[in-house]
Amino acid sequence: MFRRFVTEPGLAGPAWTGYREPTGPARRFAEDGFLGEHDGRLMVEADETAAGFVSWEACGTGWSRYWSIGIILLPEWRGRGVGWRAQTLLCDYLFATSAAPRIEARTQPENIPEQKALEKVGFLSEGILRSAEFRDGAWRDVLVYGKLRGDR
Secondary structure, three states: OHHHHHHOHHHHHHHOOOOOOOOHHHHHHHHHOOEOOOEEEEEEEEOOEEEEEEEEEEEOOOOOOEEEEEEEEOHHHOOOOHHHHHHHHHHHHHHHHOOOOEEEEEEOOOOHHHHHHHHHHOOEEEEEEEEEEEEOOEEEEEEEEEEEHHHO
């Protein structure tokens, strides 16, 4: 599954940022199962089928640590409620297993379904990072969403 998302442009939709080294995901999985101290990935399963994956990464420094999360689903699973449920479970897990005060998520301005999913999970829009992501041959804006521990 992880390999497909780095080698098949159509799967990632607006999140596609270019081809990546295809054996990287297999090496990382063999190393630590994608469960590192500062980052990780988990498969999203729906109807006993791999639907995509969620990811998280530690951000900040020292005592100012927080999590940044992401999700990517196969096209056939988008728009079916799988994403917001997976992100809810991931946020619950990260708040339960760390002292982080916040979780951040970013998406593209044109990705309206993800914006709605994040809001359903309890994220609030925090602003726009202008020209923050190089994608599809141009610098693109990124929307930032945040969820605080107290927002749960």
